Amino acid sequence: MIKLSGTSRIEEQKLRQPIVVVMGHVDHGKTTLLDKIRGTSVAKREPGEITQHVGASVVPSRVIEQLAEPLKKIIPVKLKIPGLLFIDTPGHELFMNMRRIGGAISDFSILVVDIIEGFKEQTVESLQLLRARKVPFLVAANKIDKIPGWKPYPNEAFINSYAKQSQRTKELLDERIYHLMGELGRYGFNSDRFDRIKDFTRTVSIVPVSAKTGEGIPELLAMLAGLSQQYLKDRLIFTSGNAKGVVLEVKEMPGLGNTIDVIIYDGILRKGDTIVLGSAEGPIVTKVRNLLMPKPLQEIRSPEDKFLSVDEVVAAVGVKIVAPDLDNAVAGTQLYVANTPEEIEDAKNKILEELSKIKIKTDKSGVVAKADTLGTLDALVEALKRNNIPVRIADIGNITKRDVVEASISKQDDETLGVILGFNVKVMPDAKEEAEKLNVKIMLNNIIYKLLEDYFNWKEEVKRLEKIKEMENLVWPAKFRIIPGFVFRRSDPVIVGIEVLGGILKPGSPLMDEAGRKLGILQQIQDKGQSLKEAKPGMQVAISVKGNIMVGRQINEGDIIYTDVPDLHARTFLTKFKGDISDDVKMVLDEIIKIKRKSDPLYAFV
Numbered sequence: 001m002i003k004l005s006g007t008s009r010i011e012e013q014k015l016r017q018p019i020v021v022v023m024g025h026v027d028h029g030k031t032t033l034l035d036k037i038r039g040t041s042v043a044k045r046e047p048g049e050i051t052q053h054v055g056a057s058v059v060p061s062r063v064i065e066q067l068a069e070p071l072k073k074i075i076p077v078k079l080k081i082p083g084l085l086f087i088d089t090p091g092h093e094l095f096m097n098m099r100r101i102g103g104a105i106s107d108f109s110i111l112v113v114d115i116i117e118g119f120k121e122q123t124v125e126s127l128q129l130l131r132a133r134k135v136p137f138l139v140a141a142n143k144i145d146k147i148p149g150w151k152p153y154p155n156e157a158f159i160n161s162y163a164k165q166s167q168r169t170k171e172l173l174d175e176r177i178y179h180l181m182g183e184l185g186r187y188g189f190n191s192d193r194f195d196r197i198k199d200f201t202r203t204v205s206i207v208p209v210s211a212k213t214g215e216g217i218p219e220l221l222a223m224l225a226g227l228s229q230q231y232l233k234d235r236l237i238f239t240s241g242n243a244k245g246v247v248l249e250v251k252e253m254p255g256l257g258n259t260i261d262v263i264i265y266d267g268i269l270r271k272g273d274t275i276v277l278g279s280a281e282g283p284i285v286t287k288v289r290n291l292l293m294p295k296p297l298q299e300i301r302s303p304e305d306k307f308l309s310v311d312e313v314v315a316a317v318g319v320k321i322v323a324p325d326l327d328n329a330v331a332g333t334q335l336y337v338a339n340t341p342e343e344i345e346d347a348k349n350k351i352l353e354e355l356s357k358i359k360i361k362t363d364k365s366g367v368v369a370k371a372d373t374l375g376t377l378d379a380l381v382e383a384l385k386r387n388n389i390p391v392r393i394a395d396i397g398n399i400t401k402r403d404v405v406e407a408s409i410s411k412q413d414d415e416t417l418g419v420i421l422g423f424n425v426k427v428m429p430d431a432k433e434e435a436e437k438l439n440v441k442i443m444l445n446n447i448i449y450k451l452l453e454d455y456f457n458w459k460e461e462v463k464r465l466e467k468i469k470e471m472e473n474l475v476w477p478a479k480f481r482i483i484p485g486f487v488f489r490r491s492d493p494v495i496v497g498i499e500v501l502g503g504i505l506k507p508g509s510p511l512m513d514e515a516g517r518k519l520g521i522l523q524q525i526q527d528k529g530q531s532l533k534e535a536k537p538g539m540q541v542a543i544s545v546k547g548n549i550m551v552g553r554q555i556n557e558g559d560i561i562y563t564d565v566p567d568l569h570a571r572t573f574l575t576k577f578k579g580d581i582s583d584d585v586k587m588v589l590d591e592i593i594k595i596k597r598k599s600d601p602l603y604a605f606v
């Protein structure tokens with residue numbers, strides 16, 4: 001007989017498997033740890049028992065109890081939960097944001113931290129998500145085999161292996177644990193090594209493990225099972241009503257069409273049930289044609305023979321659903337079984353509400369956020385909000401021409417908002433063309449914090465360029481002297497040789513004398529026949545000045561001349577660009593202010 005974890009003896013079953021999600025920084029060992037855990041359950045599988053689900057793996061309680069045998073003092077309880085269901089793909093953005101009504105689908109989480117590296121960006125991000133979603137967690141302090149001097153004892157319980165290490169190695173490990181405790185404390189979490197904790201409701205457990213050697217895996221599983229059974233009882237009570245779940249993935253399967261991989265977190269799902277779920281266009285109502293579970297590896301006869309058709313599954317389970325009309329289904333959406341017209345109506349409303357909450361058009365001006373699933377979109381929008389980045393449009397799917405047009409509207413208000421941020425999506429060819437035409441920036445990344453980092457770097461660069469442009473448009477303070485004997489033309493335009501004494505002299509600047517009398521506009525600066533964009537102190541150049549002036553009348557050889565900086569420009573230098581101008585420019589500006597205030601006491605008043 002084939003026993004599906006979670007589907008046998010429905011009536012007697014009281015608690016379902018807790019759903020466990022592994023989180024943590026890239027390369028800290030999430031995948032390796034999951035592989036080790038999966039390997040453990042496959043190795044100790046009973047004939048016919050299915051531990052591999054669709055998108056998830058189950059470690060039966062029988063296996064956990066067997067592993068925890070040497071740890072009786074730490075985990076005294078007999079397990080009542082049927083096992084632990086691990087979501088197979090690590091990646092917190094999606095799974096932490098797949099929500100069931102009133103919380104995350106994850107019942108418990110493992111935060112993997114490389115014991116050598118300590119906390120990193122995604123560790124902190126994960127902690128923030130865990131706190132926001134109120135998900136209980138423990139810390140797997142991974143890679144203990146890398147502690148200097150560590151002697152590995154494969155698949156041993158940590159406490160046994162630890163006891164056999166040298167004093168120095170024990171101390172080094174303890175130091176790293178204290179360090180982790182400090183880091184957790186910084187984010188408001190009390191924590192300790194699991195075997196030193198008295199009150200598990202107030203203290204986060206740190207379990208030292210090696211995903212490579214398997215050391216500590218017995219404790220990790222025992223702690224997960226013990227803690228979730230003890231503290232999440234109400235949440236784990238099995239109900240035999242209509243199934244509720246979340247869609248992990250939408251997949252096209254040869255011969256089956258579009259199928260959905262679903263984690264059912266509550267109730268029973270049967271062949272023939274009507275299900276309601278979300279698509280980018282609205283709720284989908286369809287009927288379950290088939291339910292598929294992976295066959296145990298040993299029983300697969302051919303590549304097409306990977307699945308086993310079952311009549312029903314009960315929570316918690318990962319299952320593949322075959323049904324018509326799933327083409328536009330989106331990952332991350334809720335799924336409800338609804339078998340009466342009232343239930344269907346109710347489920348459709350819930351889906352609509354969920355979709356409208358996430359597909360937001362909030363801020364009038366803001367960035368465009370696109371993601372592949374509802375869960376990732378939700379996570380992206382939340383991260384943007386947390387960083388005070390306004391969002392004009394958030395939607396699921398690839399980046400289209402319409403998104404570019406929307407971004408270009410925001411760009412008119414604020415250059416730094418004319419941008420599209422895409423998480424795990426593609427850019428459609430016409431969108432790419434339009435983006436080039438409208439000069440809209442598109443950023444793609446599959447890690448949220450990197451996407452935000454890219455955005456902030458780009459924003460800084462845009463601001464810097466804007467500043468340069470704005471500064472270029474100002475009349476700069478400058479002071480120069482007409483060199484005696486270097487008058488090339490007396491009027492219309494005046495052409496003379498000068499020496500810059502201070503500030504930065506640029507073409508287009510209006511000029512004045514030391515008494516503040518206007519002297520026309522500086523047209524060109526030349527040096528050895530070359531036009532210059534600016535001249536700095538010490539340079540001797542030729543300039544042409546247009547206006548109603550003549551050498552010998554308004555100006556003379558040897559005169560000191562200043563640029564006539566408009567009031568608004570002077571004030572801009574003194575405020576916005578205060579930190580960007582040199583002392584020399586500031587000194588010349590002070591002289592100009594003195595001259596100007598003789599006729600206008602409020603000039604450059606800030």
Ligand SMILES: Nc1nc2c(ncn2[C@@H]2O[C@H](COP(=O)(O)OP(=O)(O)OP(=O)(O)O)[C@@H](O)[C@H]2O)c(=O)[nH]1
Binds near residue numbers: 026146213
């Ligand atoms: N020595 C040692 N190496 C480990 C351990 N766990 C993982 N590694 C190594 O660390 C590297 C990263 O491990 P992964 O499991 O890919 O890390 P991850 O967190 O899943 O990374 P992403 O999936 O890329 O986010 C790999 O080279 C692993 O072999 C461990 O306990 N000890």
